[in-house]
Amino acid sequence: MNLLLLTSDDFVSDSLVKLQGRQLQHVLGVHQAKVGDTLRVGLVNDRMGEGIITGLSADSLEMEVSLTEQPPEALPLTVLLALPRPKMLKRSLQHLTALGVKRIVLMNSYRVEKSFWQSPWLSEEKIHEQLVLGLEQARDTILPEVVQEKRFKPFVEDRLPAMVEGKRGLVAHPVGGNACPHQISDEVVLAIGPEGGFIPYEVEKLEEAGFERIHLGSRILRVETAVTAITSKLYD
Amino acid sequence: MNLLLLTSDDFVSDSLVKLQGRQLQHVLGVHQAKVGDTLRVGLVNDRMGEGIITGLSADSLEMEVSLTEQPPEALPLTVLLALPRPKMLKRSLQHLTALGVKRIVLMNSYRVEKSFWQSPWLSEEKIHEQLVLGLEQARDTILPEVVQEKRFKPFVEDRLPAMVEGKRGLVAHPVGGNACPHQISDEVVLAIGPEGGFIPYEVEKLEEAGFERIHLGSRILRVETAVTAITSKLYD
Numbered sequence: 001m002n003l004l005l006l007t008s009d010d011f012v013s014d015s016l017v018k019l020q021g022r023q024l025q026h027v028l029g030v031h032q033a034k035v036g037d038t039l040r041v042g043l044v045n046d047r048m049g050e051g052i053i054t055g056l057s058a059d060s061l062e063m064e065v066s067l068t069e070q071p072p073e074a075l076p077l078t079v080l081l082a083l084p085r086p087k088m089l090k091r092s093l094q095h096l097t098a099l100g101v102k103r104i105v106l107m108n109s110y111r112v113e114k115s116f117w118q119s120p121w122l123s124e125e126k127i128h129e130q131l132v133l134g135l136e137q138a139r140d141t142i143l144p145e146v147v148q149e150k151r152f153k154p155f156v157e158d159r160l161p162a163m164v165e166g167k168r169g170l171v172a173h174p175v176g177g178n179a180c181p182h183q184i185s186d187e188v189v190l191a192i193g194p195e196g197g198f199i200p201y202e203v204e205k206l207e208e209a210g211f212e213r214i215h216l217g218s219r220i221l222r223v224e225t226a227v228t229a230i231t232s233k234l235y236d
Numbered sequence: 237m238n239l240l241l242l243t244s245d246d247f248v249s250d251s252l253v254k255l256q257g258r259q260l261q262h263v264l265g266v267h268q269a270k271v272g273d274t275l276r277v278g279l280v281n282d283r284m285g286e287g288i289i290t291g292l293s294a295d296s297l298e299m300e301v302s303l304t305e306q307p308p309e310a311l312p313l314t315v316l317l318a319l320p321r322p323k324m325l326k327r328s329l330q331h332l333t334a335l336g337v338k339r340i341v342l343m344n345s346y347r348v349e350k351s352f353w354q355s356p357w358l359s360e361e362k363i364h365e366q367l368v369l370g371l372e373q374a375r376d377t378i379l380p381e382v383v384q385e386k387r388f389k390p391f392v393e394d395r396l397p398a399m400v401e402g403k404r405g406l407v408a409h410p411v412g413g414n415a416c417p418h419q420i421s422d423e424v425v426l427a428i429g430p431e432g433g434f435i436p437y438e439v440e441k442l443e444e445a446g447f448e449r450i451h452l453g454s455r456i457l458r459v460e461t462a463v464t465a466i467t468s469k470l471y472d
Contacts, residue, residue: 002456028269032388098455098456098457137456137458179472182418182419182469217335218375219308219335219375220238220373221336221374225331225334228464229335229467234466236418236453
């Protein structure tokens, strides 16, 4: 954790913060903080800054907080992710959040196992936990929006065209496209398939919605690696 | 697993392969293979191709194998990785192998916890397992070489200069350098620090050995994410 992410509930006055629970345990355990120490903090969906610890006990921490910095710029990127298996979902959400993606759509695809949609990791609370971990890792405060689209066709036909309008749609697919471009300045909507990839019908439907195919060479990467690789190529 | 990695011990004749153990379990469990199926296979440090299953029982599998393709090209990249904690070491080795890195140096740094060097995951056998997983994921056969350098100064002063000669040395460091370059054609030796980064003394020693600093912007990425991000920017 490189930043302690606070919510407005943590503030007992304009600049005084009182912590308990997970965050307190972390500050005590990992940072081995003591009174007088300065921690990097941020207010969720707001500014970042520093907090000076003014009081500390086993079950509560008080901090004088000053929030003066803007969070880092977001990537102009929406990621459509065919729902991965739970373990990879967790890591992918953390990676995407840490990289600065602010809009994530978890979508269905033929090769997504139906049971994945029943995963407890899809609850709002569990997704929120992964996003917070990503923000605290990267030193950011702006929570990504995560949408779940459990049916491929209505999503791609009815809602995707508006989402991609005025942007560049890219679908990662091993055959038939160009190599992933580097350092572009376009806003992008990027679709990443499940293990085994989108089926041809799905790629065609995405192409009908205006997407172009891109590939990463002959190596096959795991979803979480591919997500980071493509994002890193596209932007500085 | 997108490729079944074979060793010469698996061959009972020029083209006949007999499998037992982990690989058999995987072929049975994940691929749900049956007689007549074709699997993608490769011989370690050699060519890749296909195998047709000619015999299958609960404890053995026979395959007619034809190896006709060269493995994908390696990246012209050596990665020096300050030894990460065991869980991240495993994932980083898999990522680097899948991305096509063929030379990895696990090195010491002030912020590497001493206990990490006692990890059972540093045994030759355990490292080999991670490399094989990375190759099987990416469809490659060429095992990376992994070297362990437990002392920073003798490594950087005595062995690193020869390693970086004629190549471009880059050290990932959040301050004082340029943004990570994209799509270069140089051979690179890339140094990535531990959580918390290299200390200033270490960055100076790397600079003395000819390294230049590069950064990934203000976001702080985990080692495994940073490794994938930098590699993806540097090469097509």
